[in-house]
Amino acid sequence: MNIETLKSVANAIVAKQKGVLAADESTPTIKKRFDKVNVESTEEIRRRYREILFTSEGIERYIGGVILYDETLRQSTQDGIPFPELLLSRGIMPGIKVDKRAKDLALFPGEKITEGLDGLRDQLIEYKELGAKFAKWRAVIEIDEHNIPTDYGIRANAHALARYAALCQELDIVPIVEPEVLMDGSHTIERCEEVTSRVLETVFTELDTHRVVFEGMLLKPNMVIPGLKCVQQESPEKIAEATIRCMRRYVPAAVPGLVFLSGGQSAEDATANLNAMNMIGPHPWEVSFSYGRALQAPVLEAWKGQESNVAAAQKMLLKRCMLNGYARDGQYDHDMERTE
Template sequence: MDELKSVADAIVAHQKGILAADESNPTIKKRFDSIKLESTEENRRRYRELLFTTEGIERYISGVILFDETLRQNSRDGTPFAELLSSRGIIPGIKVDKGAKALALHPGEKITEGLDGLRERLAEYKQLGAKFAKWRGVIQIDGHDIPSTYGMHANAHALARYAALCQEADILPIVEPEVLMDGPNDMDRCEVVTSKMLEILFAELDAHRVIFEGILLKPNMVIAGMKCTHESSVQQVAEATARCLRRYVPSAVPGIVFLSGGQSAEDATDHLNAMNAMGSYPWQLSFSYGRALQAPVLAAWGGKENNVATAQKIFFKRCQLNGLAREGKYNRAMETATNS
């Protein structure tokens, strides 16, 4: 457990957070479609290498979540990506779930698959250099009946089984119960669902004998759905999220690494900053962003080799801004200043 705790503490160290580069092949195809680039194994490798070799990111990026394919890939000079990251003081991690599928007899709800054979896969991933793992549960909000209590229990049970297997294998589990933000619900409804999900989740983790000091939590922020007509301010999101987490996340958990969940790069950074500016917490508040770190980078790169330096400069700046948000020292004026 000391090893897991040290990995957790290193991931949420001062000014640092996680790059989520664990997009499945169907997901990264959508990203590449936006820049009219074919999603081949080599193009995926090229893009991940662009991210991992950006100079200076180790000041702000403590860990990278990899997809199975990426963990097995090498840089152009033949260095395995896990080894490349480790040599820079960045901890390699691995997404281990097999994706969310329809929950049988519960229309509109999903359950994440991938527990079968996970013990054996974790042993292999550890040999390949992974020191932490991630599993994502997906909770959809739709009216007052979805999510059902059963749907939340089913996802919490899967997350707890995964976390227990990780700790057994001396791999730090990142536990991700994502309440999606793509519905018409307001912020209050999101807070109710997020609160209930966290309450159920930690009861399941405790029942599975998961040691809270040896996990990280990757939750959504409490935010209105994208189809909601009522906009919430940055401060409202920060206050609601902090209130929810204080009530339901045990103080033994070393850190909370937020997902961006479809927020813009600027919004995700602003919300994290506002929470950290509000004061101290029993756990570190950090980030585990995918699109919120990568979207501007992907657009700048466009699949062209002569754009790599520009894309890497943009990536470094996004990492730096989120590092500042970890201290409550970010402001939106920095966005235009950095792009000039």
């Protein structure tokens, strides 16, 4: 393990005003996204869409890393340039999602466990040869108002995250550790903070036990936020206060950055909440973003599978990246949404 290599990549991903574009949707997931804009999901159309994203002019100013799917990591531009090579040439770190998605946790109804540890070391070796500099593993933490998650459900997912992270660092691949407490449901912001606290405390205990070097990893946490069905929704200021309080209590200062997931928030809400968190800094770690839908949904709406719309789609991606870059400094204003 080369700690300096790990630190260098991690810090490059969360450099000033930069964050992560999550373009790692599985084939079934991206089909759902394409269906919403009436675009057929074929391998070539998926390749073309990702090429549109990765060749958008100016995004390297705000994007430090891109998470790829297995199919995408192996694809190239129309000119034959492999996507990892293209991204690196623009100063953007290519990464790869390595988990095999969440399945039901046996004997624990309503809870999930992420699979994919079997054969992961060999898989990571191949991904490194293909150009991946970092990886991502997502643990899905279901939440209700009273009983879920259980302590065992949290421990099981934390253990898997730590084993994954150790395997990554063994090969000088930066692990992004993603324990996502879901936004679904009617739970309050207080309940989300309680569960997120338990999750983070357990995750970092397991990471430490597995000898994971905190300086050579990134955390992809959920924001502390009410469930989508909760009657009492909260302001960006209240969300920022609760989230940062929770992170300060349980995330070691040695971690270079937090790259928050959007988790089903609208593009504007995700940016506003990120901005609010950075307005109450400084923080011991970079407070950044790793957004999928919150960056891509407006792009898909602009593109709709039409080559004539490529310029508009790329312009929209640059705008969303730029606004989140401003939010990284606490300088975003909602009026910016209405400007070109």
